[in-house]
Each structure stands twice: as structure tokens, then as C-alpha cells.
Amino acid sequence: MSTPAVRLQDVHKHYGSLRALDGLSLEVGAGEVLGLLGHNGAGKSTTIKLILGLIEATGGDVQVLGRSPCGQDNQKLRMMLGYLPESVRFYEQLSGREVLDYFARLKGVDRKQGGRLFEQVGLAHAADRRVKTYSKGMRQRLGLAQALLGQPKLLLLDEPTVGLDPLATREFYQRVDELRRQGTTVILCSHVLPGIEEHIDRAVILAEGRLRAAGSVAELRRQAELPLTIKVSGRWPDGVWDDLTSQYAVSETAPGHVTISGAMASKMELLRRVTAQQGVEDIEVMPPSLEALYAYFSTQFSNEGNVPT
């Protein structure tokens, strides 16, 4: 059995009386893409810093690629990690190539790799321009190129798409998908939920320094038993949806547009009834988003941490 890329066992991190992490246990398998989700202050950044060995845990055990990140040989371990910090601003007076050169030298990586990375992140045309002239999306691509120096085994991305427009966000995740295919382990920290579902293998939800839920998005959905919502549009006589109200929540958002929500389990039955109705022109099925799941899990256990498995 291969060792997990990251293993946290009952990790505590206290800053004075503040408990940033309060008994967190977590495993990330090799080659897995893990979404680390939670509000600001939930403990995501603390977890990342512990994995990077920037801080030491107050209690518990942290293992990264089978080593302790604060141990003697952590310099070697750091060569195998890639990290993109939250909203980092690189040296504006230097060109993208100079910035990447700087970090390549620090990591002891052949600088020729920089050229390939510029190709890979789609920044080759702007490599010799000053970072000052870069758009937000280009800066983030430079950040990703930096994180990919030395082909890291474990990649930590902290809020990588904050401030990016939808197109740049999509491009960014396409690159993450590429890495996933190549077998890189990725930990993706985010509080922006829409859009990341399809790019992660597993999600972990943190709140107040504890693990609230873990599993694939489908598993989490099942656990939360969040309602399924369907949107129906068309033209129909008044009152045709009345007999559904006993079982489902029905609301008319606009004339000819109705939103019906109910338990996931009754999905097929509901769909049959809706499609049988005359005058229905369009049906849109909306499974609960990660956002809804997240809201559910972080309020559900706000007092005592009965971590569901």
C-alpha cells in the first residue's frame, strides 16, 4: 500500500487562547485532488502552513510524503512541494522570467524548466514583460508556474481563483485537471465553491478548526440529504401544481416559471409527474451545489463535533 501524501493525526494548533486547529485528522492519498473547504478562519491556511512546515503543531502528528515537515531534512522535502499562496503579488519591477528564475534558483531547479513552464501555463508570450503589466489572471498563471517548478509531488493551492474572471478561472482549473491526469497530488483550498466540484476527487469541509465532513461530492450530498430543486417553465392552466404542495415545496417565481423542491429520493417520481403535465416546455434539474452542502455542514455541527463518516 502506498503511503498517503499527507497524514494529519489529531493535530492541534493554538495561538494563545485561539484554537486554530482543534484535533484535525486528515489523509490525502497519493494522486488525489482534495478540496479543502471552509470559511475564512476555519483553519484552512493553518493546515496548509503545517503541511509546508512553516509552523509547528501544538499537538498531534503531521506527516508529509512520509516525513515530518519540521524535521531535520525538511529542506529536501520542500523541494518536492509546490505552493501557491493566497493573493500573492510578485516583484512588479522584474519580468515574469526573472521572477521564475529567482524561484528556480532557490529551489535548485534547472532554469530551462522555466521556459517550458511558461509554455505550459500559457504565459510564453509575456515572459519578458514586467509583472507590473500583467493582468490578475496572468499573475496567477505565473504563480502556478512557480508552484510547478521542480515537478512537485504535492501541490498546495490556496484560494487560487480569487479575483479571477470566469474565463480565467476555467482555464486555471483546466490546468489543475492536467496535473491531476499526470498523477500530482493537489490540495485545493477554497471558500469559493461553485465551479470546483468537477475538479476535485474528494472534499473536506472545515469549520472552527475541525473536520465537519469528508467524502466525494456525491457522498456528501447523500449525507446532507439536501433537497433536489427543479425549475419548470411553460404554459399551463392555473392550479395544476396544487396537488404537489402536500409533498413538495412549490413556488411560482414568475408567470410560467415554477420551482419545485423535494427530497432527492423522490427525484424520479417527481420528474414523471412534471413531464406528464401538459404545457411544460422546459425542465431544469438542479442538484444541491457544494455551496449548499457547505452551508449545511458548517452549521450542522457548530456546537459539538460529531464528525459523520
Place this chain on the structure above:
Amino acid sequence: MNAILNVARKEFRDGWRNRWVVAITAVFALFALGIAYFGAAASGMVGFTSLSTTIVSLSSLAVFLIPLIALLLGYDSIVGEDEQGTLLLLLSYPLTRPQLLLGKLFGQGGILAVATVIGFGAAAVVITLFSDQVAGVELWRAFAYFIFSAILLGWVFLTIAYLISVVATEKARAAGVALLVWFFFVLVFDLAMLGALVAAGSGAAADWLPWLLLLNPTDVFRLINLTGFESAKAYSGLTAIAGADLFSPRLLTVVLLAWVIVPLGAAIWFFRGRNQ
């Protein structure tokens, strides 16, 4: 060592791009030439006059300018990287905190050294070319000594700036503290010394008061450059309380070096404890 040099190279390049190097060099050269030419205006002449007057005037200028420039150069080196997020990134690299600080010191210290050598050196060249009163060898020796001590003075305030930068939590606060430190060493300290001197009169305190001058790096710098010139006494202000032979140049140089090392050590110490 590689890591330190790598950081130093990047800092130097950054300073070059920011026009720091060019700006500081130009300021030094202009002021040095102006002072050399107009320095004797008080005695009713313009033109390059006695070497001692030139060095004394240059020292008085350098004492104000160099600490200010060094503090400006260094105050945001850690707290600034922290605010832009690169500090966290750098520390996740195979790079230790002392290596990062030393690299900064070599890079930015290099900027100061280059600017000092070129700026004041250019002035020395011009004076040699156009002055028939000042002898060559004597001039160059005096300037070499002046430039060497000016570089050390710059490094002193660079390491003080790092200490401020490491302790500060915000860039703006670091800037404020840097200005206060400058104000203290350049103005307040000497005023307080003067007060103490007057209060002490000619009692026993007058014997040990001069030693207090060593607590201010700008006064140490002044002493280094003035003790060589007997004729400079009249212009040297407060530092005149130290007799010409009280401190040897070697001792003064060692003290200035200590002023580089102690704040640097403190900065490394506090950097280790800085929360990430």
C-alpha cells in the same frame, strides 16, 4: 551560501530596476560636488578649497543623508514581502530565515556600496581634476576612508531597518518607526548629549561622557572622519568633546562594525520568532 547570493542578486536587480541605484548615486555625487565647490563660501570664496573643510562638510551631509536612505531602502524588506504574500512563499522554499536576511543585506548593502563609491568617487575625481590646492594622494586617502566609513554607516542603518521590518506587523508602521529612529540618532541624541554635557560642567562626568558618543553610529562615523584633521575641530560640533587621540580609528571602525552586527543578530533573532 548559494541561496544567500541568489537573494542578494535579486535584491540588487530590484534596486537597479527601481532606479534606487541611479537615484542614490546621483544624489551623492551632486551633493558632494556642491559641497566641495561651495563649502568654503562661508569664508568668502567659492571653488575647491581645503581638504579638511570638504571632508567635514561631506561628513555632516552624509550623517543626515545616508541613514535616511538606508532606512528607506530596508524598512519594508520583510514586512513588505509579508504584505505582498511572497514572504510566506519564500519560507516554503528550501531557504532559511537567516539566509533570507543575509541575502537582503548583501543585495541592498551592495546597492548602497556601489552608489557611495560611484557618487562620492566621482566627486573626488572632479576635485582632483579642477583643484590645484588639494594634493592627490592625501585627497584620495581621505576620500577612501570617507567612502569606506560611509558604506559601513549605510549598512548600520540597513540592519537597523531590517530589525524594524522584522518586528513590525504593518509596512506603514515600519516606515513611521524608521523615521523616528532616524530622527533620534541624527538629532535627538546629540541634543541630549549636549544637555548632559552642559549639566555636567567640568566635573568627573566630562571624562566618561565622550564614550557615550559610541552609542550613536552617526557620531562614530563623524569621529572617524574628523579625528584625522586637526583643522577640522572648529567645524566638528559635538564630537569635539572627544579629544583627537581618545579613540583610535581602528577602535572606531570596530565599533561601527559592531553596529552592523548587533542589529543584524537581533533581526535574525526576532525573525525566527515572527509568526507566519
